[in-house]
Every structure is written in structure tokens, then in C-alpha cells.
Amino acid sequence: MLTKKSIESWIKYALCFAAMLATPYVAKPIAKLFDWVGYGQVRPFFVHLFTVLLWFLEIMIYLLVKRAFKKQENGQAVAETTAENTATVAETVVENVEVAESVEETVDETAQAPTEKKRKKKKAKKERKPAHVLPLLNVGILTAIVIACILVISPQIEWEVKPFYDMGEKITGYELLEKIGFLARNCMMCLWIVFCLQACDTIATEAFAKHTEQSRKWLVPLLTGAMCLLFGLFDVLSTSNAYAWTYLLFYLVFTAVYYVAQKHNVKTALLILFIYVF
Numbered sequence: 001m002l003t004k005k006s007i008e009s010w011i012k013y014a015l016c017f018a019a020m021l022a023t024p025y026v027a028k029p030i031a032k033l034f035d036w037v038g039y040g041q042v043r044p045f046f047v048h049l050f051t052v053l054l055w056f057l058e059i060m061i062y063l064l065v066k067r068a069f070k071k072q073e074n075g076q077a078v079a080e081t082t083a084e085n086t087a088t089v090a091e092t093v094v095e096n097v098e099v100a101e102s103v104e105e106t107v108d109e110t111a112q113a114p115t116e117k118k119r120k121k122k123k124a125k126k127e128r129k130p131a132h133v134l135p136l137l138n139v140g141i142l143t144a145i146v147i148a149c150i151l152v153i154s155p156q157i158e159w160e161v162k163p164f165y166d167m168g169e170k171i172t173g174y175e176l177l178e179k180i181g182f183l184a185r186n187c188m189m190c191l192w193i194v195f196c197l198q199a200c201d202t203i204a205t206e207a208f209a210k211h212t213e214q215s216r217k218w219l220v221p222l223l224t225g226a227m228c229l230l231f232g233l234f235d236v237l238s239t240s241n242a243y244a245w246t247y248l249l250f251y252l253v254f255t256a257v258y259y260v261a262q263k264h265n266v267k268t269a270l271l272i273l274f275i276y277v278f
Contacts, residue, residue: 006206048181225255
């Protein structure tokens with residue numbers, strides 16, 4: 001069942017796909033303009049560099065779209081609340097005029113009261129919210145997931161540290177620049193994975209809204225994982241990843257990380273970055 005919220009999430013999901021697939025192809029002709037640097041040998045680095053820069057701009061646009069959707073939702077909620085309050089006040093006035101008079105007197109007294117309440121509100125806003133602390137069990141599961149991922153990839157790279165393995169040995173300065181650019185690209189890619197997980201989770205939640213709470217506990221992560229896996233499939237194919245099957249498995253792991261981290265965006269992004277890069 002398509003709701004307004006799910007349609008918005010499908011749009012976000014499509015934006016993630018478009019950014020991941022189209023941006024590198026847009027970056028290639030731009031990189032060609034810099035072939036005068038190193039006689040074209042630095043072109044792969046510039047492709048990664050402009051992919052990262054374009055992704056940064058696209059992320060800003062994505063966040064603006066997300067904020068616009070959120071404002072629209074808040075506006076509708078405020079309008080509904082205002083309508084309900086207006087109806088309640090109107091009924092109260094009809095039933096008892098004295099209540100309306102007492103409300104007016106209270107408003108006048110509040111307006112004339114000292115600004116101590118305003119100061120308290122400002123102080124409360126300045127106070128930082130307590131950090132989101134995960135249960136110890138979740139921390140243990142996340143630690144086990146990260147260790148398992150490292151143990152899966154390590155034999156494939158001959159037990160070397162992955163960033164150093166990716167860099168290679170006896171490489172030229174131009175090749176080193178390309179490897180650094182690819183590493184930066186992977187770091188930025190982790191943000192798109194988190195955005196993809198957010199959109200997929202909302203789509204799945206709306207799709208199974210009429211199911212029981214018990215069934216939603218496994219149906220929602222299942223659909224989210226399938227959609228994230230599709231996103232990962234296009235990612236590994238577009239980059240010709242040498243460890244395609246391993247990274248496809250990691251996309252399922254990313255889904256598990258997202259839910260075990262209780263959908264905390266920062267924690268999820270950092271853990272995905274560690275798994276994806278290291």
C-alpha cells in the first residue's frame with residue numbers, strides 16, 4: 001500500500017540510486033578537462049575527486065529534500081492540531097463564557113509576568129541532550145559483527161591490513177593518488193548506504209503497517225535488507241569490485257548493523273565505514 005510517506009521514501013531511495021550510478025559517469029568528462037596535469041596519467045584520481053565533490057553537493061540537495069518533506073509533515077500536523085484546538089475552544093466558549101474570560105485574564109497575566117520562563121527555555125535549549133547509549137548486548141553483537149567481517153575478508157587479502165592492501169606495493173605517485181581518491185570515494189559512499197537504509201526502513205514499515213507487531217519485527221528488516229542488497233548489487237557491478245560476493249554479503253550485514261544500532265545514523269555510518277574500508 002502506497003502512502004504519502006512511502007512515496008517520499010521511494011523518491012529518497014531513487015535519489016540514492018541515481019547518485020551512486022550516475023555521478024561517476026558525470027565526473028569522467030569533467031576529469032578529462034584536467035588531462036594537461038601529468039599528461040592524462042592523473043585522470044583516474046580526478047574521476048574519484050570529482051565524484052566525491054559531486055556527491056557532497058548531492059548530499060546537500062538530498063538533505064534539503066528530506067528537510068522539505070519533514071517541514072511538510074510538521075505543517076500538516078500543526079494544522080490538524082490547530083483545527084482540533086480551535087474546535088475545542090469554540091465548544092468551551094459556547095458552554096461557558098466565564099472560561100473564555102478567565103483564559104484571557106491568564107494570558108494577560110502571563111504576558112506581564114517576568115521573563116524568567118523565557119530564560120529557562122533558552123537555557124534548556126543550550127543544554128546538550130544525553131548521548132544515545134546502546135545496551136551492552138547490542139554493543140557485543142556489533143563487536144562480533146565487525147570482527148566476523150574482518151575475518152571473512154582477511155584470508156582473501158592474505159591477512160594484510162585492507163587499506164594497505166588496496167594501496168599495493170611498488171606503485172607510482174600517480175597510482176597512489178588514484179588509490180587515495182578511491183578510498184575517499186568509498187568513505188563518501190558509506191553516507192549513501194545509510195541514506196539508503198533509512199529510506200528502505202520507512203518503505204518496509206509503511207508496507208507492513210497493517211501486520212502484527214510480532215511479524216513486523218522480522219518482515220521490516222527482511223524487506224530493508226533485500227532493498228539494500230539490490231543497492232549493493234549495482235554498487236559492486238559499477239565499480240567492478242574484485243570481492244563482489246563478499247561485499248554483497250556486507251550489504252546484508254549493514255542492514256543488521258542499522259537495526260542492532262537502533263537506527264542511530266552516526267553509529268551506523270561509523271561502523272559501516274569501518275567494515276567497508278577496513
